[in-house]
Amino acid sequence: MTKILACGKVFTGETNKVFSRGAVAVQDNEIIDIDVDSQNPGEELKKKYPEAEYYDLSGHTVLPGLIDSHIHLDLHGMADTFDENFVEDKLRSIRASRAMEDTLFSGFTTVRNCGSVNWIDISVKEAVRRGIINGPRILTSGKILSITSPGSEYFYGLYREADGYDGFKLAAREQLKMGADLLKLMATGAIMNPGGVPGATQPDEKEIKAIVREAKKLNKKVAAHAHGAEGIKNAVRAGVDTIEHGTFADNESHELMVEYGVYLVPTLAPDYFMSKHGKEGGVASFIVDKLKKKREARLEALDRAIETGVKIACGSDAGTPYNYHENNAQELKVLVSEGLLSPGEAIRSATQYSAEACGLLDELGTISQEKKADIIAVDGDPTENIDVLTDKDNIRFVMKDGEIVKDQRSGKHSSISSQSA
Ligand SMILES: [Zn+2]
Structure with a gap:
């Protein structure tokens, strides 16, 4: 099963850079594609993977688990x-x-x-x-x-x-x-x-x-x-x-x-x-x-x-x-x-x-191709305000090993089904 996460800001963890937008494609438990360059990364990945489930995280900052x-x-x-x-x-x-x-x-x-x-x-x-x-x-x-x-x-x-x-x-x-x-x-x-x-x-x-x-x-x-x-x-x-x-x-x-x-x-x-x-x-x-x-x-x-x-x-x-x-x-x-x-x-x-x-860098720690899909999405930008991460309610979306284990996206983005391709 392929999933596309259309993100707001993206912090991949590979550097200190925060991308203003991006999208990540996940197949089974692995990250298979990332786009942080296009005008509309979510749409670009959707074209590449038309069968994928589509998740709109555009109101959130996305970072590695x-x-x-x-x-x-x-x-x-x-x-x-x-x-x-x-x-x-x-x-x-x-x-x-x-x-x-x-x-x-x-x-x-x-x-x-x-x-x-x-x-x-x-x-x-x-x-x-x-x-x-x-x-x-x-x-x-x-x-x-x-x-x-x-x-x-x-x-x-x-x-x-x-x-x-x-x-x-x-x-x-x-x-x-x-x-x-x-x-x-x-x-x-x-x-x-x-x-x-x-x-x-x-x-x-x-x-x-x-x-x-x-x-x-x-x-x-x-x-x-x-x-x-x-x-x-x-x-x-x-x-x-x-x-x-x-x-x-x-x-x-x-x-x-x-x-x-x-x-x-x-x-x-x-x-x-x-x-x-x-x-x-x-x-x-x-x-x-x-x-x-x-x-x-x-x-x-x-x-x-x-x-x-x-x-x-x-x-x-x-x-x-x-x-x-x-x-x-x-x-x-x-x-x-x-x-x-x-x-x-x-x-x-x-x-x-x-x-x-911990000896896990080959498989975890950054949002990178071929790594395991451990990805979270939060309200606000923790690189501007670290307090964002200390309040559990701000942690809106948690994916571990490609599986969505928490999905509490706010407002109009809250429904998974309405966002599906
Ligand atoms: Zn101790």
């Missing part, structure tokens, strides 16, 4: 999200399913899960694949690989603790056996962990290498949680693909990241939400206290990272307290409002750059 490179699909975003015990495991799965529907309808057609309680991410991905629930394309990590460390019991079922080269080798293989698409490790302590010292290194370089070697055998990526500079450098030298957070990165760590082509996923949204709601909102006081100390450091390090040429991918850390799964685009808003990226670059961090960071 958004990609969030760092979420926790089974954390639910409430202040007590870490307090649940095993009794809640089944509820977690149900909530995670709901969260994935919300994420998809917010315009995020791909997410990379960076740590899941008891492999819930793998079940939820399967539920999406079988069509039991609506959801984005999900890259799964299974449990987070961590050294034996204080405070890890706070995250019931989230960590797989291991030590030594052979210990990490086994722990990595376990996640891969369960069906993980990537491996996630703790290269330093954490903020959202009562025993965590964010600046402190955890596994040494050799231990991280054990994880990387197992992942690379199966052509999978490795994401390293790392706040402190030494932990970042250990992870980069060991061969990881992305650094998550990067809070206390020094210049040497940024230079190493550029040299190794490692992406930084800064995850600014949780700071924003947890600082906003604070202890009064029930966020654990040890988290709020640690956040206060490092918020400025993180923004300052990120500014230097961008200056040094470190590649930035968007990751919201959705699921952490008050960071609900339909608010993934808040990350883009913070990147722009803190003066770190232009709206166009911020959107590319959630399209082209996230696709590259």
Whole structure:
């Protein structure tokens, strides 16, 4: 089945350019043609594909489906999200399913899960694949690989603790056996962990290498949680693909990241939400206290990272307290409002750059011929006002893998049938 999307403005994600009009032809799940040059691109593609279904998106800006490179699909975003015990495991799965529907309808057609309680991410991905629930394309990590460390019991079922080269080798293989698409490790302590010292290194370089070697055998990526500079450098030298957070990165760590082509996923949204709601909102006081100390450091390090040429991918850390799964685009808003990226670059961090960071650039991340048809249409122009993306109601049309999963076009363009050729 061929579909023609006649667009208003078009942001393909390949550059920062916004085309004033365009049209895209989709066959099955693939983009087969794009016209951003003709006077009337929709009509031109209609002539080329006379049998195609025709969708009028001319009142909207069209862009690639958004990609969030760092979420926790089974954390639910409430202040007590870490307090649940095993009794809640089944509820977690149900909530995670709901969260994935919300994420998809917010315009995020791909997410990379960076740590899941008891492999819930793998079940939820399967539920999406079988069509039991609506959801984005999900890259799964299974449990987070961590050294034996204080405070890890706070995250019931989230960590797989291991030590030594052979210990990490086994722990990595376990996640891969369960069906993980990537491996996630703790290269330093954490903020959202009562025993965590964010600046402190955890596994040494050799231990991280054990994880990387197992992942690379199966052509999978490795994401390293790392706040402190030494932990970042250990992870980069060991061969990881992305650094998550990067809070206390020094210049040497940024230079190493550029040299190794490692992406930084800064995850600014949780700071924003947890600082906003604070202890009064029930966020654990040890988290709020640690956040206060490092918020400025993180923004300052990120500014230097961008200056040094470190590649930035968007990751919201959705699921952490008050960071609900339909608010993934808040990350883009913070990147722009803190003066770190232009709206166009911020959107590319959630399209082209996230696709590259996740190893999906051949098939996703831009509106380009032969890529998978993940396309959204929104009210307004997010390159002029990034806030457009933070309100789910502005996301009018979502196509994932060539299938229309949301169609709430406004006004006279609302009917699909009346627009059919
Ligand atoms: Zn995280």
